[in-house]
Every structure is written in C-alpha cells, then in structure tokens.
Amino acid sequence: MIRIWGRVNSSNVQKVLWAADEVGAKYERIDAGGAFGVVKEPKYLAMNPNALVPTVEDGDLVLWESNVIVRYFAANYGKGTLWIEDPGRRALAEKWMDWGFTLGGPNGPLFWGYVRTPPDKRDPAALEAHRVKAIEIWGIVERQLQNQPYINGKDFSVGDIGLGVFVHRWHQFPIERGSLPNLAAYYERLKARPAYARHVALPLT
Ligand SMILES: N[C@@H](CCC(=O)N[C@@H](CS)C(=O)NCC(=O)O)C(=O)O
Structure with missing residues (x-):
C-alpha cells in the first residue's frame, strides 16, 4: 500500500x-x-x-x-494510461509538467494574496503585477491549446497534471482574467476528469 x-x-x-x-x-x-x-x-x-x-x-x-x-x-x-514508452515523446510531456513551476511563479503570490491574506492586508500593486505577469505566461498555454485538447497533444499526460492545479486556482481568483478561451475550455475539459474533480477542483483554502 x-x-x-x-x-x-x-x-x-x-x-x-x-x-x-x-x-x-x-x-x-x-x-x-x-x-x-x-x-x-x-x-x-x-x-x-x-x-x-x-x-x-x-x-x-x-x-x-x-x-x-x-x-x-x-x-x-501507469502503463496504458500516463506512461509514454518513447523517451522523446515522454520528455515532451514532462517538459510541460516541470514548466508548471513557471506558472507557479505569479500564481503562488496570487493564491496567497487572495486566499490566505485578509483583504485589508493585501498589497494591491503587487497583486496587479502578478496578475499581468500571469496573463502573459498563460498566453503560452493559450497558444499551445489552439489546435489540441491537452497541453502535449491529443492525449492527457503528466504535463496536464503539472499545469492543472494552477488552471483551477487561476479561475477562482477574483480578478480580470483577460480573454483566454482555449484555457477556459481546457479547464472545463479537466473538470470532467473524476480525479481532477476529486482532488483539485475544490474550494481554495
Ligand atoms: N518542490 C516541492 C515543493 C514542496 C512544497 O513547497 N510544499 C509546500 C506545500 S505546496 C509545503 O510543504 N509547505 C509547508 C507545509 O505545508 O507545512 C514539490 O514539488 O514537492
């Protein structure tokens, strides 16, 4: 076990x-x-x-x-599910998972600011800077999802696990998110996965 x-x-x-x-x-x-x-x-x-x-x-x-x-x-x-035999194809998916920490850069302070800091203790200028930076980084995801359902192509992969936690948080913050329709559709796609609904798409605490 x-x-x-x-x-x-x-x-x-x-x-x-x-x-x-x-x-x-x-x-x-x-x-x-x-x-x-x-x-x-x-x-x-x-x-x-x-x-x-x-x-x-x-x-x-x-x-x-x-x-x-x-x-x-x-x-x-994960043979038959998450595991990708071909080392090159596998690395492409893992690249996106590890890149998730880049998204964590601005999303971490937004999470702490909006979820774990009382309104009167927030730093609006810093939060705005993180929001703008986050939209810039989400733009990379938005373009990647232009013609494919998942971050690494047609199949769900570990890349989606690295990004998906931030996708949920991003959509909960009380902010202007700009126009990122592919990202919004991706979020709906992830929410349809039982494991994502069970462990990730939860109220932020
Ligand atoms: N790079 C590590 C980071 C782990 C990490 O920062 N964990 C945080 C929670 S997300 C933590 O343990 N914070 C202290 C705590 O919860 O007591 C990983 O990906 O596992």
Whole structure:
C-alpha cells in the first residue's frame, strides 16, 4: 500500500493524489504540513529533510518532489494510461509538467494574496503585477491549446497534471482574467476528469 503524506489543500499534494487516481494506484493519505504540523517531527524529517509535503512511501521506497512522484507513478503504475514508452515523446510531456513551476511563479503570490491574506492586508500593486505577469505566461498555454485538447497533444499526460492545479486556482481568483478561451475550455475539459474533480477542483483554502 502506498502512503501519501500531505494536506489536501497543497497544490503539490494535489498533483500526486490526482496522478495516483489517474493510474489507479491504491494509497492511504496522512495529513501533514500546514496546521497539521508533522513535517518537523524527526520521523518525518528522516523521510524528507525539507520539512515539506508531499512525501510518498511505497514499500521501502521514499520519495519527495511532487513531479518526481508523478513520474514514478506513471512509470510504475501507469502503463496504458500516463506512461509514454518513447523517451522523446515522454520528455515532451514532462517538459510541460516541470514548466508548471513557471506558472507557479505569479500564481503562488496570487493564491496567497487572495486566499490566505485578509483583504485589508493585501498589497494591491503587487497583486496587479502578478496578475499581468500571469496573463502573459498563460498566453503560452493559450497558444499551445489552439489546435489540441491537452497541453502535449491529443492525449492527457503528466504535463496536464503539472499545469492543472494552477488552471483551477487561476479561475477562482477574483480578478480580470483577460480573454483566454482555449484555457477556459481546457479547464472545463479537466473538470470532467473524476480525479481532477476529486482532488483539485475544490474550494481554495
Ligand atoms: N518542490 C516541492 C515543493 C514542496 C512544497 O513547497 N510544499 C509546500 C506545500 S505546496 C509545503 O510543504 N509547505 C509547508 C507545509 O505545508 O507545512 C514539490 O514539488 O514537492
């Protein structure tokens, strides 16, 4: 049985839970991080010296770094679903997953600003700068989705898992999002996936 450590409102934990469900891997999840603490306990630090979530145990194997865990789930449990045999084609999908952290650049501060900061403590100028930067970066996704349903082509891939967590958050912020119709349609497509609906498309906390 796989054990996934991490609170469900963490984007990096959500990626791992989403990937596990996409490949049909069975797991138990243990709350850790944020208000749950746990991550600074010696037993946890022995698994993950970063004191961050997620951490995954699969038998004797202990992993951290969400994208590495998604890759591992794809490789070990995702034959016929997330795993792509051809190394070049696989790298193209993984490229988009890792690029998700570029999206995280402006989306992280927007999330903290609008979700975890009371209105009177927000920095409107900084939030506006992040909004403008985010729209610029989302433009790359918008163009990539011009003629294809998923970020790496016609098939759902780990690339979509890297981006999908930010797609949901972006559509919840109380901001002007500009005109990104391909992105909006992509969000609807992702929401139709049960694992995304279960782990990602949730109220922001
Ligand atoms: N690069 C790491 C980042 C992990 C990370 O920053 N996790 C955050 C939550 S998204 C965390 O553990 N924050 C502290 C906490 O929850 O206690 C990954 O992708 O797994």
